[in-house]
Every structure is written in structure tokens, then in C-alpha cells.
Amino acid sequence: MKSAPGERARRIINSAIALAEEGGFEAVRLRDVASHAKVALGTVYKRFSSKEDILVAVLDHEVERLEAWVRLQPIEGDDGVSRLASFFARLTEAFFRKPKLAQAALRAAAAGDPALASKVARFHERMTGLIAGAVVASGLDVEAGGLSEDQVQTLAYLLSQVWFAALVGWMGGLFDQEAVIEQVRTASSLLLRGLARQT
Amino acid sequence: MKSAPGERARRIINSAIALAEEGGFEAVRLRDVASHAKVALGTVYKRFSSKEDILVAVLDHEVERLEAWVRLQPIEGDDGVSRLASFFARLTEAFFRKPKLAQAALRAAAAGDPALASKVARFHERMTGLIAGAVVASGLDVEAGGLSEDQVQTLAYLLSQVWFAALVGWMGGLFDQEAVIEQVRTASSLLLRGLARQT
DNA sequence: GCGGGAAGTGGAACGTGTTTCAACGGGGAC
DNA sequence: GTCCCCGTTGAAACACGTTCCACTTCCCGC
Numbered sequence: 001m002k003s004a005p006g007e008r009a010r011r012i013i014n015s016a017i018a019l020a021e022e023g024g025f026e027a028v029r030l031r032d033v034a035s036h037a038k039v040a041l042g043t044v045y046k047r048f049s050s051k052e053d054i055l056v057a058v059l060d061h062e063v064e065r066l067e068a069w070v071r072l073q074p075i076e077g078d079d080g081v082s083r084l085a086s087f088f089a090r091l092t093e094a095f096f097r098k099p100k101l102a103q104a105a106l107r108a109a110a111a112g113d114p115a116l117a118s119k120v121a122r123f124h125e126r127m128t129g130l131i132a133g134a135v136v137a138s139g140l141d142v143e144a145g146g147l148s149e150d151q152v153q154t155l156a157y158l159l160s161q162v163w164f165a166a167l168v169g170w171m172g173g174l175f176d177q178e179a180v181i182e183q184v185r186t187a188s189s190l191l192l193r194g195l196a197r198q199t
Numbered sequence: 200m201k202s203a204p205g206e207r208a209r210r211i212i213n214s215a216i217a218l219a220e221e222g223g224f225e226a227v228r229l230r231d232v233a234s235h236a237k238v239a240l241g242t243v244y245k246r247f248s249s250k251e252d253i254l255v256a257v258l259d260h261e262v263e264r265l266e267a268w269v270r271l272q273p274i275e276g277d278d279g280v281s282r283l284a285s286f287f288a289r290l291t292e293a294f295f296r297k298p299k300l301a302q303a304a305l306r307a308a309a310a311g312d313p314a315l316a317s318k319v320a321r322f323h324e325r326m327t328g329l330i331a332g333a334v335v336a337s338g339l340d341v342e343a344g345g346l347s348e349d350q351v352q353t354l355a356y357l358l359s360q361v362w363f364a365a366l367v368g369w370m371g372g373l374f375d376q377e378a379v380i381e382q383v384r385t386a387s388s389l390l391l392r393g394l395a396r397q398t
Numbered sequence: 399g400c401g402g403g404a405a406g407t408g409g410a411a412c413g414t415g416t417t418t419c420a421a422c423g424g425g426g427a428c
Numbered sequence: 429g430t431c432c433c434c435g436t437t438g439a440a441a442c443a444c445g446t447t448c449c450a451c452t453t454c455c456c457g458c
Binding site: 103106107110111112113114116117120121124154157158161162164165166168169171172173174183186187189190191192193194195 | 302305306309310311312313315316319320323353356357360361363364365367368370371372373382385386388389390391392393394
Binding site: 228249 | 443446448
């Protein structure tokens with residue numbers, strides 16, 4: 001029963017996604033994941049160090065889809081603010097299309113397990129990459145309203161922080177989808193204005 | 200054994216604090232909390248709905264101390280940026296004085312349990328209150344660099360989001376104390392500049 | 399005093415994440 | 429073909445959050 005390497009890992013991730021879509025974090029019971037993936041529990045723990053490890057992998061998988069999507073359908077908008085607004089609106093809507101899954105993956109990322117630091121860091125890097133890509137017009141070279149590479153990076157990182165915190169707030173029932181988008185929009189606008197005045 | 204109302208709850212919280220200071224979130228085992236507080240496990244669950252509920256109460260308790268501290272020793276600085284910088288530096292240092300405790304409380308807040316929404320919201324409100332208080336000079340009336348009440352509120356909320364996300368990142372081993380302070384400082388500076396140019 | 403209800407107690411029990419282990423099996427080295 | 433390595437399996441066991449329950453204790457109104 002050898003087949004492709006990582007083929008079991010993929011089955012495990014897919015099973016976790018299926019279970020998370022239906023019932024969120026708590027519904028991803030590892031015994032269920034194992035049986036759904038037609039794998040022994042021990043195998044799950046050979047491939048992943050913990051439940052959160054699996055769900056961070058799920059997050060990674062979803063971000064990949066997101067990147068492909070953005071590649072296919074670039075962000076529209078004339079200035080940075082509107083580009084960021086539409087990007088985050090799309091992003092958040094994509095997240096909310098499967099709320100339970102988003103909650104499960106987000107909770108795993110927010111748990112803050114140091115053992116997953118590098119994987120979570122990778123997620124944040126990819127997110128800031130996406131955000132940075134939304135600021136600079138994809139077709140043009142560096143026409144980002146006169147922002148330097150460093151400035152774009154700073155902006156992207158701060159926005160990812162605001163977005164992340166807003167999602168955690170949503171997860172905890174503090175506010176809804178629209179509030180998340182609104183917070184990020186406000187932050188985008190203010191930060192961009194602040195940067196523009198810096199030079 | 201009735202004594203003061205909530206006296207058991209206070210013992211439970213203090214026990215949780217003691218345990219959390221030593222070993223963080225995982226060390227707060229409810230059986231240990233109960234025995235340390237000289238209380239039955241059932242009593243713990245009569246007062247608090249979950250482990251996270253206890254730790255959010257701990258968070259609340261710590262924020263109260265923070266408020267008292269700020270009241271006693273007001274923020275210094277001439278302009279908004281430097282006031283915010285020194286405020287967040289103090290705030291973050293206070294948090295890091297007991298890293299394990301901070302990790303435990305933070306993890307509870309970041310777990311996103313909807314049952315705790317109102318309590319977590321209260322925490323965020325108090326934090327934004329503190330931040331807003333740091334922006335406007337305490338002695339003066341409304342000299343906040345020409346910012347309206349709404350603007351101050353927006354600023355405070357966004358900064359609390361950035362700070363929260365940075366702490367979660369710290370908790371997960373993504374970066375250290377200095378990076379947390381630096382991120383918030385950058386955000387303060389940019390957001391303030393953005394707001395100043397808005398009017 | 400007395401009765402009743404609220405709060406507390408001690409302990410068992412359950413679910414689920416995590417660990418451990420003995421046995422199995424298939425594929426490559428020889 | 430035989431043997432060994434190593435991933436897999438199935439199952440048991442453990443830890444800890446959470447629930448439940450029968451019993452006790454305390455307080456309050458009468």
C-alpha cells in the first residue's frame with residue numbers, strides 16, 4: 001500500500017476539510033478524520049504533529065487556491081485604496097463562503113502553537129504577498145503611488161494583521177462579515193494616506 | 200461557608216493566575232485550579248462556563264490593574280505618536296513581565312468562543328479606551344491634534360487590532376517583544392498621519 | 399427551631415486529543 | 429526466494445475538559 005508519497009497526507013487533509021466544512025473546529029475529530037481518510041489514527045500522527053497542524057495545512061491549501069484565483073482574475077481598481085478594498089472584499093467573501101471551515105482553520109492558526117511557527121509564518125508571508133500584489137498594479141511595473149518596496153511590505157503586513165484580528169473577532173461573534181471588510185477598508189485608506197505623506 | 204459573594208470565584212481566578220504564571224495555558228488544569236482554590240470541580244463549573252471563561256476573567260483582572268496603573272502614572276509625550284509609542288511600550292512590557300500568564304489569557308481570548316463574546320468585547324472596549332486615553336493628553340481637554348472623537352475611536356480600535364494580532368504572533372513564536380512594539384509603533388505613526396491629512 | 403432552596407462537595411463517567419505498542423506486510427537488497 | 433526495513437494497522441491506554449449526580453451544608457423566611 002505504498003502509492004504516491006504524501007498521498008495519505010492529502011487524503012487526511014481532504015477529510016479534515018470535509019469535516020470542518022460541516023461542523024467547524026470541534027467536528028474535526030481525529031478518529032473521524034482517520035476513518036474518513038481510510039487510515040489508522042497512528043498514521044495521522046505520523047504525518048501531522050497535532051490537530052492544529054492538520055488545520056494549518058488546510059489553511060495553506062486554501063491560500064493556494066486563493067493565489068490561483070487572484071492570478072486568474074486580477075484585482076481591479078484605479079488607486080491603491082479601491083484595489084485593496086475590492087481585494088479584501090473578495091478575500092473575505094471567499095473566506096465566508098465556507099464559514100465553518102474558515103473558523104476551524106483560523107482557530108488553529110490563532111492557537112499560537114510554537115511548534116507550528118514556521119508553517120503559520122509561511123501563511124502570513126503568502127498573505128502579505130497577496131496584499132502587496134493587490135497594491136501594485138499587476139500589469140505595470142512599480143507604479144504603486146510612489147511607494148517603495150519596503151513601504152509596500154510594511155503596509156501589507158499591517159493590513160494582514162488587521163484582517164487577521166478582525167477575523168478572530170468575527171470567529172468569536174464580535175462582529176459580522178461586513179464589519180470585517182469595513183475595518184480593513186478603513187485601515188487601508190488611513191495607512192495609504194499616511195504612507196503617501198511620508199516621503 | 201458562604202462568606203462574601205464571589206469570594207470563591209476570586210479564589211478560582213487567583214489560582215488560575217498562579218498556575219498560568221508558572222506553566223501557561225496548559226498548566227491551568229481545572230482539577231488543579233479547583234484543588235488550589237480549595238473548591239470542588241463542580242463549583243468551578245458553577246462559576247465559569249469553561250476554562251477559557253476563567254482565563255478571560257483573568258484577562259479582565261489584569262486590564263483593571265493596567266487601568267489603575269495608567270491612572271497613577273499618566274502617559275508622557277508631546278505628540279500623539281510619541282505618546283502612543285510610550286504607552287504601547289509600557290503596555291507590552293507589562294504583558295511580557297509574566298509571559299506565561301499572558302500567553303494563557305491571550306490564547307483564551309483568541310480561541311474565539313462565541314459564548315464569551317460579550318466578555319471579550321468588554322476587554323477590547325477597555326483596551327480601546329486606554330489607547331484613546333493615550334492619544335488625547337490627559338490634562339488638556341481635547342487637544343488631540345485636531346482629531347474628532349470618532350477619529351480617535353477608529354484609531355484606537357485599529358491599533359488594538361494590530362496589537363492583538365502582534366501578540367498572537369508573539370505567542371506563536373513568530374516574533375519577539377521588540378517586534379510587537381515596533382509593529383504597533385509603525386501602525387501608530389502611519390494611522391495618525393493618515394488621519395491628520397483627512398480633514 | 400424548621401423546612402426548603404441554593405450552593406458546595408466528592409467522585410464517577412464520558413469524549414476527544416495524544417501516546418504507545420505489538421503485529422503485519424510489501425518492496426528493495428542480496 | 430529470503431530477509432530486513434519501515435510505514436501501516438488496530439487497539440489499548442492516558443490526560444484533561446466537561447458533565448452528571450447523589451449527598452451535604454448553609455442561609456433565609458417563617
